[in-house]
Amino acid sequence: MQLSKYDASISRTTEASTGNRLTFTLVIAFIFHAMLTIGINPTITETARRSPSPIQVNLVREHVDEPQGQKLLKEGVSIKPAPQSIPSSEEINHSKNQETPSFKIPIAKKSALVPNAKQLINRALAMASSTGEIQSELESDEPKVRHKYISVNTKDYKYAAYMEAWRAKVERIGNMNYPNKAREKELSGNLSLDVSLRQDGTVKEINIRRSSGHNVLDEAAIEIVKLAAPFAPFPTSIKNEVDILHVTRTWKFVNDQNFSTQ
Secondary structure (H helix, E strand, O other): OOHHHHHHHHHHHHHHHHHHHHHHHHHHHHHHHHHHHHOOOHHHHHHHHHOOOOOOOOOOOOOOOOOOHHHHHOOOOOOOHHHHOOHHHHHHHHHHHHOOOOOOOOOOOOOOOOOOHHHHHHHHHHHHHHHHHHHHHHHOOOOOOOOOEEEEOOOOOHHHHHEEEEEEEEOOOOOOOOHHHHHOEEEOOOEEEEEEEEOOOEEEEEEEEEEOOOOHHHHHHHHHHHHHHHOOOHHHHOOOOOOOOEEEEEEEEEOOEEEEEE
């Protein structure tokens, strides 16, 4: 079967087109292969030229992240300390030269130990002794007070005579002022009384050396002495020897009506 002219023309055109495409494809493949061999990447170069420079964005967190070491420990990762290099002698000397000068801080002296009770007592005694010595020195410059004690056993005439006059006055005043309470209660008793007299016969002090056992009688004896005072001044013979004369007597309250001293 024979083809028409029209069909023959189409067939030739088709063959020509197919040949041209094949040739173009080969040329492109050859060019691309050559570019790869030389090392030129047209796509990357073009992309790099067209793409804008990147913008770096830093996100700041408001909370503080855990230290890397703690985070790794929580995740079960063991941390091995980095080996420390031993510094050389030159580095040590250089570090010493750069050290900050040291300042000496004065250390307060230790306070004295607190004395115990025994030490305090010893100190107090020492102070008292020192005070006593000073007092003795002061008193040594003053005239010493001369004391004399007399009683029923005194034999010296001048003292015995003075005491007899003193006794007579006390018994007279005592019987005149016998305590009514003692009469009402029919009290009897003995007491020892020490009466100290000055040179002018006035009473310096009254001391009960032994009580009668009844306050009424003890108080009555003291009251009798006050009523009988003052007594006679010391005679010159006594005044030359004594400043304070102590008369010690036993006072007797008998049968709720009689009073005497011995």
